[in-house]
Amino acid sequence: MKTTMLVLDLVLIFSLLSCIEGTIVSPEKNSNAIIKRKSFYNYVEDKIPYKTYEYLYDDEGKLQKIYHYLGNHSSKAYEYELYRYTCDNKIINRITYSYANDSSGWILYDSTYYSYYNGRLKGEETFYFTVSLDRVAYKYEYENSHLIRKFKYYNHQLESCTMYDYSGGFCIKETMFSDSLGIDTMEYIIHQYENGILIKSERFIGNGRKIQIITYTYNDKGNVIIEEAKQTDFTIVKPMYYVIRYEYY
DSSP: OHHHHHHHHHHHHHHHHHHTSOOSOOGGGGOOSOEEEEEEESSTTOSSOSEEEEEEEOTTSOEEEEEEEESSTTSOEEEEEEEEEOTTSOEEEEEEEEEEETTTEEEEEEEEEEEEETTTEEEEEEEEETTTOOEEEEEEEEETTEEEEEEEEETTEEEEEEEEEEETTEEEEEEEESSTTSOSEEEEEEEEEETTEEEEEEEEETTSOEEEEEEEEEOTTSOEEEEEEEESOTTSSSOOOEEEEEEEO
C-alpha cells in the first residue's frame, strides 16, 4: 500500500509540473514526426516506467485522446484526456477523466478551455478542477508573434508572471516573477541551442542557485527520444529529476 501511494504521489507531482508549470520551450517542437508514446522514469537506468502516456489521433492527424497508465501501457489506464477543436483545427477544449474506483468508475477531473488572438495565437488557457473547484488561468501577451509575458492566476488572484527573452528567434530565457512588474524573481530557466535544436535547459531559483539541468537526446531524424532532468540542489523539497522517453508513429 505504501509503495502504491508513493507512485501515485509521484504521478501527481509530475502531472502538475508538466501540465501547469510547463515551459513554452519544448523539444517536441523540433520533431517532424507524430508522437505515439511518452514513458516516464525516475532515472535513466530504470527499466520500468512509473507512468506512460499514449497518444491517439484521428484520420487527419489531430490529437484526440491521451491515455495515462501507471507503469507501462499494458497496465490499466487511470486517466485519459479528450480534445475538441474549432472549425479551423485549434484546440478549444481538453477534458480529463480519472478512474475513481470500480463502483464510481470514471469521473470528470478537470476541464481546460482555450481562446485565441485573431484565431491564431493562444490568448488564454483556463483549467477548472472538478474535485477541488479550483480555477487556474494563464493569459498570454505577444510581440511580433513571440510570447513575451505569461500571467498565471489561481482562483482569480495573480500568482506569477513569466517573461521571455529571445535571440535569433529562439527563446533563451524564461524568468518567473511573483508580481506583474518583473521585480521579485522566483526562478528562471536558461535554454541552450545547437544548430537551432534545443540541447539543454538550466533552472535557477531567484538567488541564482542552480536547481535543475535538463538535457535532450535526438535520433537521426531530429526527433527527441530522451529528455533527462537532473536535480542539482536537494535542499529543494519537490523532486526535480525525471527521464522521459519518446516513441513515434
